Amino acid sequence: MSAHDPRIPGDEQPPVNTDSGGGSRFESARNAVSSKLAPSDPVRGPRTAVVVGRLLGLVFAVCFVTGLFSHFLQDPLSWMRLATRPVTIYQITQGVHVAAGLASVPLLLAKLWTVFPRLFTWPPITSWVHLLERALIGVLVSASLLELTIGVMNIYHWYGWPFSFRSTHYALAWVIVGTLLAHVSFQLPKIIEHWRVRPRTVELDRRLFLASVLTATGAIVAFTAGQSTKVFAGINLFGPRRYGEGPQGLPVNRTAEAADVLTTAVDPEWRLDVSGPGVSQRFTRDELLALPQTEAVIPIACVEGWSTTAWWKGVALHEVLSRTGIDPNSRIRVSSLQTRGGYATSEMGPEFASDDLTLIALELNGEVLDLDHGYPARIIAPGRPGVLQTKWISSIEVIA
């Protein structure tokens, strides 16, 4: 097998600086640019591109798998039954997802830096296949840059874009995976050729470049992971949230005021409406408190990657469903007093509705549930993202 297959346009070497003779000013200018970008700089060689590229590919793969899990927790297909244990599963997967996403930033910038001269290969298009390859790379670069940009801006609550975050973030993930697969296929001979280190190509410049990129990557992860785990809380210099900080020891995304429930949530006439096929019942808060109480230690784990473990006390959801005459193995919809915001209702599959640790929570960390955390009652279930732990609930109904 030859290392360079001339039928695949990605295999040719970048242009060496050749004398343009008495050519046009454009020619000599172009040669001047390409000579400055030609790989006398070892950081811009294929070996560095492979080393950084495979690390970036691995991190992207982690992002994709954890991201898919997060997606299907929120939009399960009808046949899916998701894991309810360990209770920390989503805390782990989403913490990893955001950490990997942040780690991708220096790695992507480094990868683009190493291959930047290839932007100016001449001639720019040598065949239809070459055009296809370059177009797919263009899509890959653009999708990757935007995916990371909106992901990072999202965890900073900087919502500056004119499209739906979640749908775009999900769609771009597929675009990246597809174009990345194509890119690796086009470049496979070169990747294989430079996969193993060759002693004569080890250079101080390249080592320092990799060291600086890996140090930055490690630092970014280490200085933000404290938003997801107590282990790193002490060095949480740059995390967008802090573990355990907030009312009743838990951070808040949407406050009661922002959700417009300040009057409805404290209304003494509040009732929890529970209804199913042919049956319904209303519970006052005192009636819920009089039912057998269950305790659970479950984290609030946000899609933004932060999480904090909390101690909850309330009535098991399956208890309330049974007393209303509803089979706990049902698909249910929970509605909130919230009038604003996309998560005013949430759905829950039977695996969560019947789980022993899924609670209608009335107490948090030993105190009556705070208004910002969902007073008079909220749903708390193991292994689910925070957006689905509906606050200020007003009704529960069976939908399947």
Add this chain to the structure above:
Amino acid sequence: MTVALRTSLVLVGIGIASYGAVLVLARFGLDQIIGLAIWLAAAVVLHDFILVPIVTLIARFAFGQKTSSLAGSGSAESGSDFRPNPGSRRLAIVRALLVSASLISVVVVPEIVALGRGVANPTILPGDYAHNLLWLWAFVLAAVVAVLGIGLIAARLRR
């Protein structure tokens, strides 16, 4: 790896990417699609034609043409008989330190801007990120000074 296998993988990749495109085109309104297209184009333009050129110019200005590569004008493959002198090695270390700090800043500066725009409640972006970033830079610049300082002392001792 045959060309046929690689061709099939490229086609599979195009299929997967098209699935992502369909998710957008089928569900988004025209204004959102246009907005997304603009942001996708802007990402590439900002990176390729603004960020990279600026960083290249800064690197040239700070470190000059001759130290942009320890190997000088030779190719990467012939580096085996080239020994970088201590001065250029120290400058390369300084450059690596500054690159590292800059990459970290790429993630933290938007956070500082987001905090400056205002947050909905105090548990969002609760840290003093500008303060922490400045301390990080102070630490890195101290390391830079140390590396250069050791160089000066070593040079003096050699005389």
